[in-house]
Amino acid sequence: MLGAAFVFAVCLAAGRLLFQWLAVRLRGGERVYLEFLTGAALVSTAMFALASVHLVYTSVLVAAGGLLPLCAWWFRRPAGAVSSAGARLTPLWRTLFVLTWLTFGALYLITAMTPETSPDGVSYHVGLISRYYQHRGFYFVDSMFGGLAEGVEMLFLPAFALGRHSATAVVHLLFLLTLPFGMLAYGRRIGLPAAGVVGSLLFYLAPVVGRDGTIAYVDVATAAVVFGVYLCLEIWRRESLEAMLVPAGLLAGFSYACKLTASPIAVFLFIYMVAVTLARRDGFPTLWRRAGVTTLPAILVAGPWIVRNAILFHNPFFPLFNNWFPNPHLYPIIESELRRLMAQMGGVPLAKLPWEATVGGKLAGVIGPVFLLAPLALLSVRHSAGRLLLLAFLPLFLPFFSNNGGRFLIPSLPFLAMALAVGIVSIPRLGPGLAVMVVLAHAVLSWPDLMDRWSPGFQWRIDNADWRAALRITPENVYLREHWRDYLPGLMLDRLVAPGEVVFSPAMGQLAYHHRELLGTYESSKARLAFLYFITPLEQPLANTFHREIHFPAVKTDRVRLVTRSTNDNDLRIEELRFALGKSELPREAAWRITASANPWETPLAFDNGPLSFWTSGRTVTPGLWLETDFGHMAELDRLLVAQSEDQRWTSLGVEAMEDGKWTRLHSRESDTVEPARASVRMEARDELKRMGIRWILIPDGAYGADDLLGNPAIWGVTQVAVANGFRLWKLN
Amino acid sequence: MAAGMRLRLGLATTPLLLAGCAQQPVFSVPPQRTAQEFRVQDLFRAGAPTQPPGIRLVSGIRPTGIGLDWTWTTDHAALRLALDPQSNARWDLDARITCAGVVLDKTGPQHLTFVVNGETVGKATLDAARIWNLRFPVEPALLRAAGSGEGVLVEILIDRTLPDAGGPPFGVLLHEIGFTHELSGADQKHGVAQ
Known part of the structure; x- marks a missing residue:
């Protein structure tokens, strides 16, 4: 609690300073909401700077953070432009809002204070933060998670310093608790305060929102930020407060820093601003000024993450767009496979998405049955506010189709909820009564104890609140031991693995409760490579060797390319590539220069004489992928000898040679043989893992490959060192 | 498009273009790996967790100190290892032993005899204070003679040791001892060679 309270106070103070500097004074809940959000954007950026220079010490954070509220008080000045609050709430609506907010707020607070065990939280949202705190700042994590923008996580960092793991979830909860005030304020501004109450509660009570907002995730925070952009724009447009474009831009940048998929709000901001400017005939100089006023704060917040990724990962938008920005850290094939996987969650067909997102739960989380009324949001188009809400909803909703987990609806949900509320409330005569019934039904159906009545089976939602664990009457370590399988294996790693040694861990990725380095199966190029080595002995098509001899008329050349001629949904892998003339192989020379059209960084693995190591293209096979050898002098050859795993036999390969300054395709024929797996293939795989710096394997019983390790430790060349909660720790001999 | 607009767009996109336009990386042929022997091991390792x-x-084998990978033997060390008596593998007896200078200086060269199930399989003379890696082939029939329950009895007999007042004498420093064999297709239990 203390850590989160500290973060809240500091963010609020920073936001207040900003609005004082802008000479804008907001009112009521809107003021808390926008000051907190803009302050969060500033504090997050400041934390980025502190982490970059490795000054993340508790004392520094407390000293710097403690100064901010003092500054806010010291530099207070009379209000400049006082923003009007809009229409007032009637007592009935006020009571409905306050009672519901408090009731669920108490539930949410208890849940957030429970020890943190959320999967993504412990693996990277908090997992990486705990490592940053351990290192007093950023340290390079070679994985897609290490490259995500961590705008919200930068707020977790000071909370973690003061209150450890569950303080981070309470920081996330702050966004959930404040967003309804922003939505309520918006309802008042558009003259429909009842719609503000209904819309905010529709969002606030949604089961997936409650679950997500009470753990150390970032989706609800992102929703709060993107709605903040929208609210700032509305205040700017309705009151002609030019200064509000600054917080709008700041929050648009922060939305990128929170979650890449929220960046469409920046596009919306720009279009909105341009449209309003043109409609008012304010002229191009004003347009340029406004563009600058919004863009500069956005760059201030989003820019550091883009620059960091450009420097560390050679891809400013890492972990996306790796085809455009090739790098050694993440094979494009990982990105494309994840996209395919995430776009088909649970195998739910498109037509069933609305049902599963509201009631069914196969998308991991539901927004609640009342959202089956979502088509009523179309009634809101009678109002200009409704039309605008739906316009803002669309760009934020579209990324859901690239990752259709329930929680990926959250950033767009405030807009849908508000539009739905406007639609319902605007129904003549019946509207207000119907709206109250909808809110009450939503509250009843979303209460955890009652959800089982209408939605049996697993749902990703708040379980029954454990107040004893939240208040630490049940000690944290006892709770974690009893409720979470991955906790004890983490302690086992701390006890038995030396610092700095890498553990290959195909089924446990939590970094939050131990201090060792884990390598999984898909989060980086290195992880995928390790996983492929690990499963090679387990899969015959990978363990068998496919030998190609590609013959062609003798040619004299200084450069040769092995080129793909077909398409395949797999990557191209070459274990060894050799050149021959007649019966003699061309001896490899240190002077040869090798490269490839894709993943050139690992080309030496195809020339190392290692029986199992391989170069991979790291992307799916398309015609024209090449692996090039530059001999440095003219050489005569008539054959290429290619060793691959047997699963590669379906990719057609050809040869090109440099002749007279241009690449010439050689007419070739191929003869193939398959060599059965060598008896030593397991030890070879172990040795490849060791060459990658891996010294240990941590794997639970029942996981893929676990039985084979357990049945054949001697021929793997591994020794079981310990067992914890069904996880076995193997040492590579 | 106005020149000013082009300039602004150019400035805005330059960092992104620079990030994406790295030079084609080129590498040398790496050092060539040499053929490697892969051996299955069933070893006692001093100090292993x-x-x-x-x-x-x-x-005849003293307790291993914390953090050490060796332990003292007496003049007659004995241990049992569980080997599959039905295995057709050509096992070798492998031992990694240090001849301690403090002993060698007092006793002179030590003569070690390695015995498996009562039969001598090899002898070694340790005449220098260093680590000795020893390997002796063992007849499969000798291992099968062990039967199933007790395991294979391995003994080290040492002719010269350093007496210890009130305790057993100091022999050699034992790092590991046990059976190994080179991998062959018959060792596969699961997976590709089924």
Whole structure:
């Protein structure tokens, strides 16, 4: 609690300073909401700077953070432009809002204070933060998670310093608790305060929102930020407060820093601003000024993450767009496979998405049955506010189709909820009564104890609140031991693995409760490579060797390319590539220069004489992928000898040679043989893992490959060192 | 498009273009790996956190100190290892032993005899203070003679040791001892060679 309270106070103070500097004074809940959000954007950026220079010490954070509220008080000045609050709430609506907010707020607070065990939280949202705190700042994590923008996580960092793991979830909860005030304020501004109450509660009570907002995730925070952009724009447009474009831009940048998929709000901001400017005939100089006023704060917040990724990962938008920005850290094939996987969650067909997102739960989380009324949001188009809400909803909703987990609806949900509320409330005569019934039904159906009545089976939602664990009457370590399988294996790693040694861990990725380095199966190029080595002995098509001899008329050349001629949904892998003339192989020379059209960084693995190591293209096979050898002098050859795993036999390969300054395709024929797996293939795989710096394997019983390790430790060349909660720790001999 | 607009767009996109336009990386042929021998091991390792199942220290091997990978033997060390008696593998007895200078200086060269199930399989003379890696082939029939329950009895007999007042004498420093064999297709239990 203390850590989160500290973060809240500091963010609020920073936001207040900003609005004082802008000479804008907001009112009521809107003021808390926008000051907190803009302050969060500033504090997050400041934390980025502190982490970059490795000054993340508790004392520094407390000293710097403690100064901010003092500054806010010291530099207070009379209000400049006082923003009007809009229409007032009637007592009935006020009571409905306050009672519901408090009731669920108490539930949410208890849940957030429970020890943190959320999967993504412990693996990277908090997992990486705990490592940053351990290192007093950023340290390079070679994985897609290490490259995500961590705008919200930068707020977790000071909370973690003061209150450890569950303080981070309470920081996330702050966004959930404040967003309804922003939505309520918006309802008042558009003259429909009842719609503000209904819309905010529709969002606030949604089961997936409650679950997500009470753990150390970032989706609800992102929703709060993107709605903040929208609210700032509305205040700017309705009151002609030019200064509000600054917080709008700041929050648009922060939305990128929170979650890449929220960046469409920046596009919306720009279009909105341009449209309003043109409609008012304010002229191009004003347009340029406004563009600058919004863009500069956005760059201030989003820019550091883009620059960091450009420097560390050679891809400013890492972990996306790796085809455009090739790098050694993440094979494009990982990105494309994840996209395919995430776009088909649970195998739910498109037509069933609305049902599963509201009631069914196969998308991991539901927004609640009342959202089956979502088509009523179309009634809101009678109002200009409704039309605008739906316009803002669309760009934020579209990324859901690239990752259709329930929680990926959250950033767009405030807009849908508000539009739905406007639609319902605007129904003549019946509207207000119907709206109250909808809110009450939503509250009843979303209460955890009652959800089982209408939605049996697993749902990703708040379980029954454990107040004893939240208040630490049940000690944290006892709770974690009893409720979470991955906790004890983490302690086992701390006890038995030396610092700095890498553990290959195909089924446990939590970094939050131990201090060792884990390598999984898909989060980086290195992880995928390790996983492929690990499963090679387990899969015959990978363990068998496919030998190609590609013959062609003798040619004299200084450069040769092995080129793909077909398409395949797999990557191209070459274990060894050799050149021959007649019966003699061309001896490899240190002077040869090798490269490839894709993943050139690992080309030496195809020339190392290692029986199992391989170069991979790291992307799916398309015609024209090449692996090039530059001999440095003219050489005569008539054959290429290619060793691959047997699963590669379906990719057609050809040869090109440099002749007279241009690449010439050689007419070739191929003869193939398959060599059965060598008896030593397991030890070879172990040795490849060791060459990658891996010294240990941590794997639970029942996981893929676990039985084979357990049945054949001697021929793997591994020794079981310990067992914890069904996880076995193997040492590579 | 106005020149000013082009300039602004150019400035805005330059960092992104620079990030994406790295030079084509080129590499040299790496050092060539040499052929490697892969051996299955069933070894007692001094100081290892866990030992292969079925290993039992019988006598003459002192407890290993914390953090050490060696332990003292007496003049007659004995342990049992569990090997599959039906295995057709050509096992070798492998031992990694240090001849301690403090002993060598007092006793002169030590003569070691390695015995498996009562039969001598090899002898070695340790005449220098260093680590000795020793390997002796063992007849499969000798291993099968062990039967199934007790495991294979391995003994080290040392002719010269350093007496210890009030305790057993100091022999050699034992790092590891047990059976190994080169991998062959018959060793596969699961997976590709089924």
